[in-house]
Each structure stands twice: as structure tokens, then as C-alpha cells.
Amino acid sequence: NLDQHFRLLAQKQSLPYLEAANLLLQAQLPPKPPAWAWAEGWTRYGPEGEAVPVAIPEERALVFDVEVCLAEGTCPTLAVAISPSAWYSWCSQRLVEERYSWTSQLSPADLIPLEVPTGASSPTQRDWQEQLVVGHNVSFDRAHIREQYLIQGSRMRFLDTMSMHMAISGLSSFQRSLWIAAKQGKHKVQPPTKQGQKSQRKARRGPAISSWDWLDISSVNSLAEVHRLYVGGPPLEKEPRELFVKGTMKDIRENFQDLMQYCAQDVWATHEVFQQQLPLFLERCPHPVTLAGMLEMGVSYLPVNQNWERYLAEAQGTYEELQREMKKSLMDLANDACQLLSGERYKEDPWLWDLEWDLQEFKQKKAKKVKKEPATASKLPIEGAGAPGDPMDQEDLGPCSEEEEFQQDVMARACLQKLKGTTELLPKRPQHLPGHPGWYRKLCPRLDDPAWTPGPSLLSLQMRVTPKLMALTWDGFPLHYSERHGWGYLVPGRRDNLAKLPTGTTLESAGVVCPYRAIESLYRKHCLEQGKQQLMPQEAGLAEEFLLTDNSAIWQTVEELDYLEVEAEAKMENLRAAVPGQPLALTARGGPKDTQPSYHHGNGPYNDVDIPGCWFFKLPHKDGNSCNVGSPFAKDFLPKMEDGTLQAGPGGASGPRALEINKMISFWRNAHKRISSQMVVWLPRSALPRAVIRHPDYDEEGLYGAILPQVVTAGTITRRAVEPTWLTASNARPDRVGSELKAMVQAPPGYTLVGADVDSQELWIAAVLGDAHFAGMHGCTAFGWMTLQGRKSRGTDLHSKTATTVGISREHAKIFNYGRIYGAGQPFAERLLMQFNHRLTQQEAAEKAQQMYAATKGLRWYRLSDEGEWLVRELNLPVDRTEGGWISLQDLRKVQRETARKSQWKKWEVVAERAWKGGTESEMFNKLESIATSDIPRTPVLGCCISRALEPSAVQEEFMTSRVNWVVQSSAVDYLHLMLVAMKWLFEEFAIDGRFCISIHDEVRYLVREEDRYRAALALQITNLLTSKIPSSYG
Structure with missing residues (x-):
């Protein structure tokens, strides 16, 4: 059958490499040589440590490690390998030969030969031999092997001990944080993140993680920690590695023997780890397709040509040109803003009113008293017909005579001489831009700066003043920065803090005052431009698939879901316990009506930012309302720039252009280092x-x-x-x-x-699992039918239906669907809804998320255990049951509450089974959770085991999100x-x-x-x- 067919194919493809791996497993390795040869190319070491130069290693199987001097580029510096019968070392020409400089362009001659001796012609495809290289993060070592860059690929394959560790005992990202904290002795402290934990236990007592057994059977990915986990013994010495990271080639030459020993130690440790790992890996991933697939994935290859160099040059050139244009736009904005000092116009500017507008007075020494001298012809005339600026000077009197030219020259010299005489009045240390406001002075380099350029050339997007100079608005409200809450915006209309001024004190005399009337005018203008009525509640603008009437089945489902989502309630209880007595208005919206606007909803108001006439709202953060936004120019705000939510102010074209350029260069600014450092071999x-x-x-x-x-x-x-x-x-x-x-x-x-x-792919796999669990027929569930028969063009596929149901775009619906199938809960959906549509209130987002989860995932139902059934009978509790004997969450809580009350809070195990019911994807989720909670979870396709760090025996009921996610994604890897x-x-x-x-x-x-x-x-x-x-x- 088909499974046997794939087994035979995979066995045939992987057998030569398994045989080579077995040679390494069974070998009695020779001792390390006492000294390493200082010679270019490969050196083989005999049983007594005798060094013999060789063209390439002879054996089929090697454990291999490459070291690179990063200060000299990406060229390999030295390498050590061990085979079942001998040690090998390799030294680069750049290490052995001292030259003033080497070319930065890599060629095959700079790389390590492993299959073809230097100078020999490449063999044909049939002549390549199956060889195996083992390493820790072996893809790094592979990038320095010469034959791997040939277009016609060789038959050498690579096994990565780091990848096998991830499959055997790897950690999820959340576990990794806990592991690091535990290593530092902090695992008794309740972690700040709540992913995958039972909220009832969180809200009650003790640490959020109930089981720490997984710490002893897992580790992070470094070779030192992986070796400690699988082999044990004294820790590996990693200090010499710093010489490769920070040192020069001269340092490596001076410490050659020590660094070769360090590299050999890593090779030896990798071999010890490999001996322990491979049997475990084959036991936990028993299907031969897994090994064969990983071997094939380990030989990735991307062909490039001269267009790569052109791409790098043109992208960098365009980036620098746009950077200069943006810098000029920002400097123009700063110069224009500086003009507002005249007449104190900055006090009425919605952005610049709170900047540092104090002036530095021009200082000069007192002039020495001199005796009055009679006026001479050399003195500059002050009055009379010839005085500069006199109206007579403006008349065209024709060409000057020689005498008049001589007189003018004498006057100019006298003027210059007088000016030179004032240098004694200047202070010893010249002042930095006297007469300019403080914020502007900080943007201009000092005259003694070697990189001095005129104007506010220090201005950049990273400065807090930049969004203010660009007059950025969020939905028409001006941006404002708070030291405590980060970037946000000011919403006008607040009146409770205008009455706090002492009697007889005017706003002007109270110091720097926010021009709230100017902000009101700004927002009113924005509303008129957007065609909506100002100071009125904004419409959510989401399409409604159906109305939530109080007698509809959907509304009943939503009401029942309220009982299911206790995480948000627990979070609020923890918050209240942590900050007793603190007004709610300071941390979230929902305080008294007079402390928040009726026409605007957002992340706030935060009334501890006490700005007269305005409320302060934080900009939305992708990680939740509690996080602060450090820069409105971050890449997460690019979609908001494109849809006009975040835009530059009305004055001039410099602001909008700078914002547009920021969007254009965002990708290259974040990625150019990674892209430019790609190792290209021509x-x-x-x-x-x-x-x-x-x-x-x-x-x-x-x-x-x-x-x-x-x-x-x-x-x-x-x-x-x-x-x-x-x-x-x-x-x-x-x-x-x-x-x-x-x-x-x-x-x-x-x-x-x-x-x-x-x-x-993942949706299809999940649908197949649900169909198999329900009736064993394709398309027997609503989810399976949509996957098979749904059409994007007709709006009947899963993403289109979700988009229509919740009122979001199809692209956003994709994220919801995949997140839900990967195990993300309702709080994730709420946060994502508010991220996609920041105009939603928390309540509206919660209703939308409840609506979506009720229609898709369904409701949780419970089957009582024998102990639970006995308690119901003994206590005579009325319980409504379905045909299969399932009870709702409300009835379960009633049973638990009465039982606890009448048995002095003794703990009873009343639940035997849980299941999702009533949603289009309920059967699929039941199957995923049954796999994730089984004794040893395995992928249904190839039977690969979950990491030991996530097995139920080690984590009990923790990390459920990661475990459900593993079922779907690991099946996709199969x-x-x-x-x-x-x-x-x-x-x-x-x-x-x-x-x-x-x-x-x-x-x-x-x-x-x-x-x-x-x-x-x-x-x-x-x-x-x-x-x-x-x-x-x-x-």
C-alpha cells in the first residue's frame, strides 16, 4: 500500500547515511593528537598523533566543526573533523600566510574541500559518493564547504544534533524563558506570561506553573547545555570562542594550539551527544520518511547571478538617497517650527506647545572704557547723506568717480576694523546658538564638533521631537508623549481638570498650557474632511452577518461563552489585588463618565497624564494595552500610515513626504544587515x-x-x-x-x-482529522465540507465566511483561523480584533470574538466521573443532560460549588471527560486535544512523538496551547x-x-x-x- 511504498522509498534514500551514522556510533574514537599541524589544507593524524598532509578526508562519516574569524569576514579560518578511525585538521591560506590584505569576495578556493581534492575536476553525478557530516548547527559548517556550492549537487548529507535535540527534548518559546529563569534560581516566582495555564489555579494561589519536571529532561539549544543534558560531566569550556568573535587573525595565530584544542573539544562533545541522540531520535520519530526528509531539507541551495550585486548596490543607494531626502524634510520642519518663537505662536500649536522654548541670552564681556577721541575721517559716518541705509543711497547717481570709490573702500575697511575690535567682548567659550529655543539647540551640532554641518542635522526619526515636528495625528488627534505611558494622543473635551486652577489664576499665568481649543479645532477640521459629524460616537464599521437579538441561538451561545472565558476575569482580579485602591481610570477605560469622552473609544483615558482640557489615550500596541509604544514609526504602524489613521499634519509637504519615505525604507532599514551579510560564492x-x-x-x-x-x-x-x-x-x-x-x-x-x-495545508490537515474523528468520511463535518467545497470566488471558503461573520478583511480572517486552529484562545482573538480595527471598544471586540468562537469552536461540555455522579445523587442536585450524558459549564460549576460548600472545601474529581460541542470545528478541536492529552502524543501521519518537555507526564495539564499547536504544525512537517x-x-x-x-x-x-x-x-x-x-x- 501507499504507506509501505513511502517506507521503502525513504529506507532506500536514507540507508547509506544510516550506515555511515552507525559507523560513528560504534566507533572507538582515537585520542586527540597532542599537537596540531600548522599547515595549509587538510592534515590527518595517525594513532600516535603523527601528522600527514592529505587532500581530503578519506572516510564516509565525519563529525565536523568550522571556526571563522569574524573580523576577517566570512571565510573559514580553521576546522577539525573526526572519523571512526582518525582526527583531521584544516587551516586556511589566510591563516597560514600573512598578507597585508585579502579580497573580500569569496571563491571556491577559499572554502574547505570535503569531496574533491583541490585542483581536481568535479566528478559527474554518478561518481559522487554518499557521505554523512554530523555537526551542531551543521548548516553553518555546510556553508563553508566547497562542493556544496556546485550547481549539480553532491550526495553528501548533513545531520544536525541541534535539530535532533529540538525534536527529542526541545523547548517552546515560553518554556525557554522559564528554563532560563529557573537556571538563575527564579522558577519559584510566578512568571509574568500566562500562556497555556489554567486560570482557575492562577487566580487562587501558588505559582502559575504547577509542574517543573520538564526542566530536568530539556535544555536550550547551545552545545554546552545539550551536552550537559545528554552526556553530563564537567561543563564545556566556551571562553576561547570569544577570540573568534572579537579577535584578529594575529590573535588566532598566537593562540593557534589552544584554539585548535577548543575546536576539537567541540567536535568530541558533538560526537558524544550524537551517540546518545540518534537512537532516541529513531525511537521517537520511527518512520524512515522523517529522517530522509530532514536529510533532504539540509541541502538548501539558492542560485544567484550578477543581479544580486546590482540589487544590493541599488537598494542601498536608493535607501541612502531617500534617507538624505527625509533628513532635509525633517530639517525644514525644524527650521519652520523655530519661526513660531516670533510672537509666541508656538503656544497655540497642538504639538509644539510643551517643547523647551527657553532662550539662551547672548553673553558678552563688558567693554573697556576708552578716552573720547575727536572724530576722524576713518570713523564710520552715522548720520548725513552718505550714511548707509539713507534714502539717497537708493537713487541711481550713475558711475562712481575714483575719489568716491576710494572713500567707500576706506569706509569698508573702517567698518571691518571696528568689527574686529569687538572680538574682545566675546566669552572665552563660544555660546551654542544663543537666541534659539532649547529644543532646536539640541538638534544642531556644536561648532567644535568634527562632523559639524549647518542646521538641525542631528534630527532623526528616533527622537521624541520628530513626531511633533511632523505634526502626526491619530484619527485627527495630535500625538503626545508621556514618560510613563509612552506615545499616545490628546482627545479634547475634558473639563474636570480645567476647574482645578486656584481662584484668580488664569491659564496663561499657570505656566505651559495645552492649547485645547486649537486641538478641538484640529479635530473638527479632520471630521469635516472625513465627512463625519464631530464629537459623536464613531461607528465600528464592521459587517454584521447576523443580529445578536436576545432570543437568538447565537446570543444564547455568546452568553454561555461568558462563563467559559475566565482568563480575563482572573487577570482583572490580579490587577486589582496588585494595585489596591488605584482608580480604574488610570489603567483602563471605564471610569466615571465625566473622566472619559463619550465620542471616542481607545486605549485609555489615562487621567494621570493631567493635561488641562484633554484626555490622554495610548497608541494601540500589538502586545496589548498594558504595553507602551516607543515609536510611532515602528513597522507595526505601517498599515495605519497606509490607511490614513496615522498621518502627518496639514502644514506643507515636508511632513507627509517624510512619513512616506519612512514607510518606503522600513524594509531595508530592518533587513539590510542580514541581506548584505549573505555568504555568496561566485x-x-x-x-x-x-x-x-x-x-x-x-x-x-x-x-x-x-x-x-x-x-x-x-x-x-x-x-x-x-x-x-x-x-x-x-x-x-x-x-x-x-x-x-x-x-x-x-x-x-x-x-x-x-x-x-x-x-x-494546515487547514486541510486539521479538517481531515476532524472528519476522521466524527464519522470517518471526507466532508462529514462543516469544517471539512468548507475545506473541500468552499470557493473563494463565491465567498464560501473558511476565510471568507470568517471575514463575513466577524466583519474583517479576508486576509485578517486568515490570521484568526490559523491562530484558532493552532490553539489560540478567545483573548488572542480580542486583541487581534482591536489591533486590526482600533476603533473597536474592548466590549465590542469581546462580543465579536465570542461570536466567532461560538460559531466555530463551540462550547465546552463535560461528562461527570463516577465520583461526580455519586455526588449529584447524594446532594440531589438538578442537572440538565444531553443525549450523550453531557452537562453544561453552568451545571458543572453548580455541582462543584455545592460539593465544596458541603464537604468543607475538600477537592473532588468530578469530571471524566471534556468535549467541544455545537461549532463548525468542534470535532476537529476534540481530536486535536485528544492527541495533545494522550500519554505520548504522536502525529497521526508519521507517528512522531512530541518533545519530552511537553509530554503530559512532565507538564501535567500545562502548555496546552503549545501542545495543540504541535499536533497541527508537526503534521504539516510530516x-x-x-x-x-x-x-x-x-x-x-x-x-x-x-x-x-x-x-x-x-x-x-x-x-x-x-x-x-x-x-x-x-x-x-x-x-x-x-x-x-x-x-x-x-x-
């Missing part, structure tokens, strides 16, 4: 295959090379691949400089990139591994000349010879058909 003509050289499009002057993305094949507990640049790259956008990154991966002449993505195995088989079976390039989430890309491109596309279709049949046969 191939010489001799290393290119004939198919490239003989192609009509081949350019003799062109550059052809490759990037090896450093992909961690199992970088998370779900075994998802992780890589910081390519696996997170977004699609190209015309208004984002450098966002065309993925388009720079370009096949060489004679080759084509062929790829596809799986349509709604799907990907099946695809990779099937594609490799089809390529070999039908002689398709191609290799795996990269997998990004549910996409796969292959580099294929031009003449095979259509057969490769067909192979992808066949692969999808075969692969999807495996999960479909589940149940």
Missing part, C-alpha cells in the same frame, strides 16, 4: 556544468554563484525549519525598497526554478517530508535533472534543467496526489 567557469556554458544566454562576463541558506531543519518543537532571512522574506511591494529579495534568486542559463505551494521523499524518488525514477532548493512554510522550490521543467512540474502534481493520500487515509 563560481569560476571551470566549476559550471556544460549545460550552463553551452547555453545561448550564457554571458562570459557575467557572475554565477550560490547562497547556501543556513536552515536549521528542525528549529522549533514542531520541527519547522528556521532561518532568519529567506524563510521570513515577504513578497515584493513597489513602495518598499529592497522587498524584491526573493526575486533575486535566479536560475543560471539552461536551468529553471520550478515550485508550488500546498493550498491551505506532509513536507513526504513530499521531499516523493520528489526525490520521481527525479531519480524518471531521470529528471534537478535538485532541491528551499522550502518556505508550505512551498517547495527546485532547480531543474530547462528541458526537464515540465516533467518536474508534473512530478510536483503527482507528489501532491500521493502525499495527500497518506493523511487522507487516516482513520
Whole structure:
């Protein structure tokens, strides 16, 4: 059958590498050599430590580690390897030979040969031998191996002990934080985050995490900690590593023997870890497809050409040009704002009123008294017809005579001499811009600064004054900064703090006063421009699929959901306990009516920011209302800039242009270091295959090379691949400089990139699980039917239905659906709703989230245990039951309450089973939770075990969100591994000349010879058909 077929394929593909791995497992390794050879290239060490130069290592299996002197670039500096029979060391030419400078461009000659001796021609595809390299974070080591950059891939494969650790005993991101705190002796303190924990227990007593057993069977990913977990013994020495990070090549030469010993120690430790890990990994991931898929994922390959260099140069050039334009726009804004000092106009500006407007007076020494001298011709005339500025000077008297020119020259010299005489009056240390306001002086460099330039050239987006100079508004309200609450905005209309001034005190005499009337005028103008009535409640603007009437079934569901979501209640109780007596208006909206506006809803008001005539609201933060916004120019606010919520003020074009430029350069500003540091190796003509050289499009002057993305094949507990640049790259956008990154991966002449993505992969897998759990038939649940029959064009697919139900865009609905299926609860949906539509109130967002979860996930129902049934009978409690014997949450709480009251609060186990009922996705969630709570959770497709750090025996009922998320995402990884195995088989079976390039989430890309491109596309279709049949046969 199909499962046997995939087993046979995977066994055939992985067998040579398993045999090589077994050689390493069973080997009695030779002792480390007493001294390491100072010689370029590879050196092999015999049993007695004798050094013999060799071209390449001879054995099929190696444990390998590379070290790089970061101060000298990305070129490998030294390496150590161990095989079952010998030690090896490698030294680079740059280490052994001292030169003044080396080229920064990498070529294959700078890299480490492992398969082909230096100077030998590349073997044909048939001549490559199956070899295995083991390392910790081995993708870094692979990026420094010469043969891996050849277009026709070799048969060398890589096993990563860090990835195997993540699959065996990895930590979720939340657990990692707790693990680090526990290592520092802090695990008895209640953690600040509440993910995946029972809120009833949180609200009552003790630490939020009830079980800490998982700390003893897990660790973070560093080699030192992984070695401590699997092997034990004294901790590894990691101090010499700092020399590679901060030192120079000279430092490495001086400490050569010590650093080689350090590298050899890491290799030895990696081998010890590997010996313990591999049997565990094969036991916990027993299907051969898992190993075969990880081996294939470990050889990612991205071809590039000269367009890569052009892309880097043009993106950086455009970025710098836009940076200069933005700097000029900001300086113009600062100069314009400085003019408001005249007539104290800044006092009526909604943004600039609270800046530092104090002036520094011009200081000068007292003039020395001198005796009065009679006036001479050299003195400058003050009055009379010839005085400068006299109206007669404005008349055109024709050309001057020589005598008049001489007289003017004498007068000019006298004027200059008088000016020079005033230098004695200047203070010894020159003042910095006297006569200018304080905030402006801080933006201008001092004259003694070596990088001095005229004007406010220190101004940047990171400064707090910049949003004020740009006159930024949020929905028409001016932005304002609070030291306690970060960035927010001022809403006019507050009157309770206007009456606090002492009798007889005017606003002007009270100091710096907010121009609240100007802010009212600003908002009124904004309302007129937006075509809405000012000072009125704003409409939510969300489409309503159905009305929530008090007699509808949906409303009853929403009411019952109120009993389910106790996390928010517990959070508020904790808040009140933590801050006793503090007015609610200071921390959240909802205080007395006279302390908050009736026409505006948002994150506030925070009335401790006491600005006369205005309320202060915080800008919304993606991590929740309690977090402060540090900069309104952060990338999270880019969508708000695009939809006009956050915009620059009305005066001039400089502000809007600066805001637009900020949006345009945001991608390159955040990513250019990662992109520019990509390790590109350019191939010489001799290393290119004939198919490239003989192609009509081949350019003799062109550059052809490759990037090896450093992909961690199992970088998370779900075994998802992780890589910081390519696996997170977004699609190209015309208004984002450098966002065309993925388009720079370009096949060489004679080759084509062929790829596809799986349509709604995780949703489809989750739907199959739900269908199998319910009736064992495809489409037997509402969720399964939508997945099979729903059409985006008709608005009947899952994302469209969610978007219509909740009143959001389809793209936003995607995030809700995936988040829900990954185990995120209702608080997540509320936060996301308010993030997508900041005009919603907390109550409106809660109602929308309840509505969505009631329609999709359903309600939690309970089946009583034998102990619970006995208590119901003994206490004679009325309980409503469904046909299957299920009771509602209200009845369960009634039973628990009465039982506790009449048995002096003794703890009873009254629940035997929990289940979701009444939602379109209820059966799917029941199946996911049944897998996540089983004794040893396994993926239903390939039977891979969850990390030991998340097994129920170690965590009890904690981290449920992470465990449900693991079921779906880890099943998607199984799907990907099946695809990779099937594609490799089809390529070999039908002689398709191609290799795996990269997998990004549910996409796969292959580099294929031009003449095979259509057969490769067909192979992808066949692969999808075969692969999807495996999960479909589940149940």
C-alpha cells in the first residue's frame, strides 16, 4: 500500500547515511593528537598523533566543526573533523600566510574541500559518493564547504544534533524563558506570561506553573547545555570562542594550539551527544520518511547571478538617497517650527506647545572704557547723506568717480576694523546658538564638533521631537508623549481638570498650557474632511452577518461563552489585588463618565497624564494595552500610515513626504544587515556544468554563484525549519525598497526554478482529522465540507465566511483561523480584533470574538466521573443532560460549588471527560486535544512523538496551547517530508535533472534543467496526489 511504498522509498534514500551514522556510533574514537599541524589544507593524524598532509578526508562519516574569524569576514579560518578511525585538521591560506590584505569576495578556493581534492575536476553525478557530516548547527559548517556550492549537487548529507535535540527534548518559546529563569534560581516566582495555564489555579494561589519536571529532561539549544543534558560531566569550556568573535587573525595565530584544542573539544562533545541522540531520535520519530526528509531539507541551495550585486548596490543607494531626502524634510520642519518663537505662536500649536522654548541670552564681556577721541575721517559716518541705509543711497547717481570709490573702500575697511575690535567682548567659550529655543539647540551640532554641518542635522526619526515636528495625528488627534505611558494622543473635551486652577489664576499665568481649543479645532477640521459629524460616537464599521437579538441561538451561545472565558476575569482580579485602591481610570477605560469622552473609544483615558482640557489615550500596541509604544514609526504602524489613521499634519509637504519615505525604507532599514551579510560564492567557469556554458544566454562576463541558506531543519518543537532571512522574506511591494529579495534568486542559463505551494495545508490537515474523528468520511463535518467545497470566488471558503461573520478583511480572517486552529484562545482573538480595527471598544471586540468562537469552536461540555455522579445523587442536585450524558459549564460549576460548600472545601474529581460541542470545528478541536492529552502524543501521519518537555507526564495539564499547536504544525512537517521523499524518488525514477532548493512554510522550490521543467512540474502534481493520500487515509 501507499504507506509501505513511502517506507521503502525513504529506507532506500536514507540507508547509506544510516550506515555511515552507525559507523560513528560504534566507533572507538582515537585520542586527540597532542599537537596540531600548522599547515595549509587538510592534515590527518595517525594513532600516535603523527601528522600527514592529505587532500581530503578519506572516510564516509565525519563529525565536523568550522571556526571563522569574524573580523576577517566570512571565510573559514580553521576546522577539525573526526572519523571512526582518525582526527583531521584544516587551516586556511589566510591563516597560514600573512598578507597585508585579502579580497573580500569569496571563491571556491577559499572554502574547505570535503569531496574533491583541490585542483581536481568535479566528478559527474554518478561518481559522487554518499557521505554523512554530523555537526551542531551543521548548516553553518555546510556553508563553508566547497562542493556544496556546485550547481549539480553532491550526495553528501548533513545531520544536525541541534535539530535532533529540538525534536527529542526541545523547548517552546515560553518554556525557554522559564528554563532560563529557573537556571538563575527564579522558577519559584510566578512568571509574568500566562500562556497555556489554567486560570482557575492562577487566580487562587501558588505559582502559575504547577509542574517543573520538564526542566530536568530539556535544555536550550547551545552545545554546552545539550551536552550537559545528554552526556553530563564537567561543563564545556566556551571562553576561547570569544577570540573568534572579537579577535584578529594575529590573535588566532598566537593562540593557534589552544584554539585548535577548543575546536576539537567541540567536535568530541558533538560526537558524544550524537551517540546518545540518534537512537532516541529513531525511537521517537520511527518512520524512515522523517529522517530522509530532514536529510533532504539540509541541502538548501539558492542560485544567484550578477543581479544580486546590482540589487544590493541599488537598494542601498536608493535607501541612502531617500534617507538624505527625509533628513532635509525633517530639517525644514525644524527650521519652520523655530519661526513660531516670533510672537509666541508656538503656544497655540497642538504639538509644539510643551517643547523647551527657553532662550539662551547672548553673553558678552563688558567693554573697556576708552578716552573720547575727536572724530576722524576713518570713523564710520552715522548720520548725513552718505550714511548707509539713507534714502539717497537708493537713487541711481550713475558711475562712481575714483575719489568716491576710494572713500567707500576706506569706509569698508573702517567698518571691518571696528568689527574686529569687538572680538574682545566675546566669552572665552563660544555660546551654542544663543537666541534659539532649547529644543532646536539640541538638534544642531556644536561648532567644535568634527562632523559639524549647518542646521538641525542631528534630527532623526528616533527622537521624541520628530513626531511633533511632523505634526502626526491619530484619527485627527495630535500625538503626545508621556514618560510613563509612552506615545499616545490628546482627545479634547475634558473639563474636570480645567476647574482645578486656584481662584484668580488664569491659564496663561499657570505656566505651559495645552492649547485645547486649537486641538478641538484640529479635530473638527479632520471630521469635516472625513465627512463625519464631530464629537459623536464613531461607528465600528464592521459587517454584521447576523443580529445578536436576545432570543437568538447565537446570543444564547455568546452568553454561555461568558462563563467559559475566565482568563480575563482572573487577570482583572490580579490587577486589582496588585494595585489596591488605584482608580480604574488610570489603567483602563471605564471610569466615571465625566473622566472619559463619550465620542471616542481607545486605549485609555489615562487621567494621570493631567493635561488641562484633554484626555490622554495610548497608541494601540500589538502586545496589548498594558504595553507602551516607543515609536510611532515602528513597522507595526505601517498599515495605519497606509490607511490614513496615522498621518502627518496639514502644514506643507515636508511632513507627509517624510512619513512616506519612512514607510518606503522600513524594509531595508530592518533587513539590510542580514541581506548584505549573505555568504555568496561566485563560481569560476571551470566549476559550471556544460549545460550552463553551452547555453545561448550564457554571458562570459557575467557572475554565477550560490547562497547556501543556513536552515536549521528542525528549529522549533514542531520541527519547522528556521532561518532568519529567506524563510521570513515577504513578497515584493513597489513602495518598499529592497522587498524584491526573493526575486533575486535566479536560475543560471539552461536551468529553471520550478515550485508550488500546498493550498491551505494546515487547514486541510486539521479538517481531515476532524472528519476522521466524527464519522470517518471526507466532508462529514462543516469544517471539512468548507475545506473541500468552499470557493473563494463565491465567498464560501473558511476565510471568507470568517471575514463575513466577524466583519474583517479576508486576509485578517486568515490570521484568526490559523491562530484558532493552532490553539489560540478567545483573548488572542480580542486583541487581534482591536489591533486590526482600533476603533473597536474592548466590549465590542469581546462580543465579536465570542461570536466567532461560538460559531466555530463551540462550547465546552463535560461528562461527570463516577465520583461526580455519586455526588449529584447524594446532594440531589438538578442537572440538565444531553443525549450523550453531557452537562453544561453552568451545571458543572453548580455541582462543584455545592460539593465544596458541603464537604468543607475538600477537592473532588468530578469530571471524566471534556468535549467541544455545537461549532463548525468542534470535532476537529476534540481530536486535536485528544492527541495533545494522550500519554505520548504522536502525529497521526508519521507517528512522531512530541518533545519530552511537553509530554503530559512532565507538564501535567500545562502548555496546552503549545501542545495543540504541535499536533497541527508537526503534521504539516510530516506532509513536507513526504513530499521531499516523493520528489526525490520521481527525479531519480524518471531521470529528471534537478535538485532541491528551499522550502518556505508550505512551498517547495527546485532547480531543474530547462528541458526537464515540465516533467518536474508534473512530478510536483503527482507528489501532491500521493502525499495527500497518506493523511487522507487516516482513520
